[in-house]
Amino acid sequence: MLNLLTSYIQKEKLFSKSDKILITVSGGIDSVVLCELFRKAKFNFGIAHCNFKLRQKESDEDEQFAEALAEKLNVPFHTINFNTSTFAKKNKLSVQVAARQLRYEWFEQISEQFKYKYIATAHHADDSAETFFINLLRGTGIAGLHGILPKQGKIIRPLLFATKNDIIEFAKENKIKYREDSSNASDKYLRNKIRHHLIPALKDINPNFQSTIAESINHLREVESIYRKSINKKRKSILKEKDGKILISISELNKAKPPAPYLFEYLNPFGFNSSAIENILKSLDQSSGKQFFSGTHRLVKDRDLLIIDTRIKKPEAGKEKTKNHFIKKNQKELIVDGMKLNFKSFAKTSSYNLNTNNTAANIDFDKLKFPLEIRTWQKGDVFYPLGMKGKKKLSDLFTDKKLSLDKKEQVQILTSAGKIVWVIGIRMDERFKVAADTKKIYFAEQV
Structure with missing residues (x-):
């Protein structure tokens, strides 16, 4: 089995003999066998153990066993205790997902702190087959059908070449002691249901199931490689970020x-x-x-x-939040959600030419009541479009302008005493326009 291990490491280019490896050890047969194989191969490694405090005394005994193993092998030992149940409830996660998140974040910290180049887990061929069926049932797409990968970033799985039976036989031959996890006997988790019921049934149908599924998973990895190239080739023309x-x-x-x-x-x-x-x-x-x-x-x-x-929550009907900003009479500028507005007022002269750009508003100062207000538009908002006699709903204006929902949500309006003065960047209100009898102009500009 040692030769198979070293051959697999070379084939998959998992690491070189000089690299320092952190082995994640639960105390179960798989991780203990991996440690023994690494010892025999004279690899440079340390042991990391997480106590998730999920099985009370049993969890503490697992930690003591892992520490004793590290002492026996004369390798560095790292351990941590997690209040997994509390973390899961606080973050609204399943216990399994919470434990996974906690341990991999900690493994990353330990590897950085103590200069481990890779983090080795003891996943084997049976685990990969179980993962295949879990992902198949969950509908994760082709990415979920490649089983467990030998190498993903800093995570390596040197035991994927071996079946569970191979590991058990090696442990027997080498009289290796290990811990039994009582939760593995439970059908509470999907993985255990697949392990205890589906896999045995498939082995009854096909005694060579293990090698057949391993071969199929390898083929799917190759197919996925071709599939990914096609997906990524089209990505640039289909998907943009702005x-x-x-x-x-x-x-x-x-x-x-x-x-x-x-x-x-x-x-x-x-x-x-x-x-x-x-x-x-x-x-x-x-x-x-x-x-x-x-x-x-x-x-x-x-x-x-x-x-x-990344708008996380769908707003409840009629409960959309509006943002309100007030403008004092002598205020010169205001920044609203990244949009800058400048304001100034001056006497109207015969030589003044009105700025007709939609990013500016020429307003009759004497028709305004301060403070002015800027807010996001709401359903039911009505104004009198500049140049028109009648009133119009803003929602109809946006439809005419063919604004996307995304653009509509960004629209801000300038109001005076509750009346719309300017749909900012789009159109002014007829009631507040500069007329022949206007004496003073209030000029607002989006810059």
Whole structure:
């Protein structure tokens, strides 16, 4: 088994003999066997153990065992205690996800502090097969079907060449002592259900299941490599980033045949699952304005774009928050959400030429009541567009201007005593325009 280990490390280019490796040790048979193999190979390594405080006395005994193992092997020992249940509740995570997050963050800290080049886990071929079926059931796409990878950044898995039976036989032959985790016997977790029920059934159907699934996983890795190249090749033409938002071109996406896998790969990192992505695909030929939400992001379907931003919570109907800013009579400038506005007032002269740019407003000063107010627009807002006699809803104005939902949400309005003076950057109100009898001009400009 030692020869198989060293051959696998060389084949997968996991590390060189001079590298310092941190082995994550639970005290179970897999991690203890990995330590013994590393000892036999004379690799430079240390042991890290996490006590998650989930099994009371048993957890403490695991920690004591790991420390004794490190002492026996004469290697550095690192340990930490976590209040995993409290962390899981506070962050609204499952205990499994919380434990994973805690341990890998700590492993990273230890590797940096003590100069370990790689972090080795004791995952083996059976673990990889179980992961394959977990991901298949969860619908994670082709990325989930490659099983556990031998190397991901600083994480290495030197035991993936071995089956659980190989590890058990090695432990017996070398009279290796290890700890039994009582939670492994429970069917509480999906992995254990697959391990205890699905895998044995598949082995009954195909006695060579282990080698068959390993071969299939290797083929899927090769297929994934080709798939990734195609996805990444199209990425530049389909997906752009602008002003902190992700923009996906619908026309370019439709050129990709079929578009579904491309959209899945581009949206999945933002928390959109298969069901949501299927609904987004159906919306591509529908009118704009529809919104979709993942746990962390929002996607807006615009005319030719899918716009993704990090607005976490969908606002409740009628409870949209407005931001209000007040302007005093002699105030010269104001910055609102990154937009700068300058203000000045002066006597009207016959030689003055009105600035007709939409980024500026020429206002009759005497028609204003201070303080003025700048706020985000709301549904139901009405104004009298400059040059028109009647009133108009802002929502209708935005439709005429073909503003995307994303742009609509950014619109600010200048008001006086509750009346709209200027839809900033778009259009002024007729009631506040500079007329023949205007004596003083209030000039507002977006810069």
